[in-house]
Amino acid sequence: MTLADTLPRAPFPADPDADARVREDDRAHVFHSWSAQALIDPLPVAGGEGSTFWDYAGNAYLDFSSQLVNLNLGHQHPDLVAAIQRQASRLATIQPSMANDVRGDLARRIAAVAGDGFEKVFFTNGGADANENAVRMARLVTGRRKVLSMYRSYHGNTSTAIALTGDPRRWPNEPADGSTAKFFGPYPYRSAFHSSSPEEEAQRALEHLEQTIVLEGAGTIAAIVIESIVGTNGVLVPPPGYLAGVRELCDRFGIVYIADEVMVGFGRVGEWFAFQADGVLPDLITFAKGVNSGYVPLGGVVISDRIAAHFDTVPFPGGLTYSGHPLACAAGVATFEVFERDGILARVRDLGARVVAPRLQEIASRHPSVGDVRGRGLFWAIELVKDRDTREPLVPFNASGMDAAPVAAVAAACKRDGVWPFTHFNRLHVAPPLVIGEDELVRGLDVIDRALSHADEHVS
Known part of the structure; x- marks a missing residue:
């Protein structure tokens, strides 16, 4: 089985006309929060179900950020x-x-x-x-x-x-x-x-x-x-x-x-x-x-x-x-x-303790760019550093533009592999829907594991 075989799939064919229409209306008329309007390119989203959402181009993403850490019961419950x-x-x-x-x-x-x-x-x-x-x-x-x-x-x-x-x-x-x-x-x-x-x-x-x-x-x-x-x-x-x-x-x-x-x-x-x-x-x-x-x-x-x-x-x-x-x-x-x-509460405690915590510790042991992992339940942070000894952050506080490129590269790699991540400054957060399947959770962590190789390239 190849990596492509494991990626989530959009349930409908690509619709380039709809994609173009949504992009045009958004760019012409929607004023987005926390953004310089001419410097962004929002993803047109066509739908979602469970832990996955998809765009009009036929790409599906495992939602490892629960949108803004709010979609606890997933898309379209x-x-x-x-x-x-x-x-x-x-x-x-x-x-x-x-x-x-x-x-x-x-x-x-x-x-x-x-x-x-x-x-x-x-x-x-x-x-x-x-x-x-x-x-x-x-x-x-x-x-x-x-x-x-x-x-x-x-x-x-x-x-x-x-x-x-x-x-x-x-x-x-x-x-x-x-x-x-x-x-x-x-x-x-x-x-x-x-x-x-x-x-x-x-x-x-x-x-x-x-x-x-x-x-x-x-x-x-x-x-x-x-x-x-x-x-x-x-x-x-x-x-x-x-x-x-x-x-x-x-x-x-x-x-x-x-x-x-x-x-x-x-x-x-x-x-x-x-x-x-x-x-x-x-x-x-x-x-x-x-x-x-x-x-x-x-x-x-x-x-x-x-x-x-x-x-x-x-x-x-x-x-x-x-x-x-x-x-x-x-x-x-x-x-x-x-x-x-x-039994959502017990499920979250179980997945956090049995799946996420040990896997993140294992990931941290192999990636020199990981300085710390911490969290509880289905809410975790992977803190990225240039140097484990000095704990210098991988990117500066409040980084933007080229200064933020190392973390942006990790995020881009996650998206290419069908996982939508949550990043902030020098951290990657793990916050999937609480209804995520265990196999989906493992697959998302696998994607993060591979993507962190881009952070390792910047370690001193």
């Missing part, structure tokens, strides 16, 4: 599509000030899996406005203004969310919300604290956070916002004890702990919410993406009973026309049903 169709046939939409059966059903299910002390859910249209509204709640409850977040983070593109973001996407948007401050989170592979173990990294990162709180003025800080596992900026799993330490600091200083679960919630790491693996309870939980795999836009905030009680007689000054949209909530209810029927 029949249960989610049917739920949307049923809901559209009886009530396509209703304003959020009215009660709706699927909205209430989904809110009840989300609160139930969040843990003790959570009963209420405020729905939004996505992750950025979930974080915006969580911060608003924290500020109103505490009477304070300032919010702390990590340098390596992403929290969204709206005013406060982008101010909280700790990666370069924040820079051209400044000034935004000026009442924010940054701190270093734990990152054992590139420790800012010169730590020699994960436990020491947690201890020193918490000491640094406490110093930041004191120097910023504890009485001025409304909230600390933390991605339970840092997503786009590194798949940074917090070392043991770190999140518990954040919880203790928030309790001691009267600060609201907001867990940003937009990317890692709803099964991505084998838990309903990633913080649950660390045995902590935040005050507010923000979510989006995996709650319904993005079939219809949906996000929200799970609100602790203490914070929800503040608004029993005090109006919450916020809302959205499409908050808790019935079509989105119907897909969310169906998501819960699929998770429970198909």
Whole structure:
């Protein structure tokens, strides 16, 4: 069997006329996010099913990024599509000030899996406005203004969310919300604290956070916002004890702990919410993406009973026309049903521990360009370096153009072999749909293994 025999195939013949038409309309009229418009060439996508999508040229790709790490149940899941169709046939939409059966059903299910002390859910249209509204709640409850977040983070593109973001996407948007401050989170592979173990990294990162709180003025800080596992900026799993330490600091200083679960919630790491693996309870939980795999836009905030009680007689000054949209909530209810029927959480834990972790360690042992692999469930990062001893990144921080060419070559090799990868700076992320077949998962890792030879060429 040759490599060509193992590549995924588009289920329909190539359609060059459709390809040209889609490209023409896109280039003439669609203004794309995060892009210099004349320098991009978006791929026209014709369809998808399960873990695969395909273009009009007849090429199929194993989706190893779950699009933007949101397509947890894959493309065109029949249960989610049917739920949307049923809901559209009886009530396509209703304003959020009215009660709706699927909205209430989904809110009840989300609160139930969040843990003790959570009963209420405020729905939004996505992750950025979930974080915006969580911060608003924290500020109103505490009477304070300032919010702390990590340098390596992403929290969204709206005013406060982008101010909280700790990666370069924040820079051209400044000034935004000026009442924010940054701190270093734990990152054992590139420790800012010169730590020699994960436990020491947690201890020193918490000491640094406490110093930041004191120097910023504890009485001025409304909230600390933390991605339970840092997503786009590194798949940074917090070392043991770190999140518990954040919880203790928030309790001691009267600060609201907001867990940003937009990317890692709803099964991505084998838990309903990633913080649950660390045995902590935040005050507010923000979510989006995996709650319904993005079939219809949906996000929200799970609100602790203490914070929800503040608004029993005090109006919450916020809302959205499409908050808790019935079509989105119907897909969310169906998501819960699929998770429970198909044992998705246990499946993700099994595939992560039995297939992904050992294979990535084996890949790392053979490729000198791999400095570190880390992750949990079906959410992993392969960190690429020029030199394992110095840990110099394969490409510079925020690289673009020719500076980013070595990682771009790895991505291009993956695509040629029928795998659509997720890359960011000097990392390749592994984040396939949670419904991926084990054979597909192995094949995708095989493709990454071969593609890393292009990174090895740049090792010092």
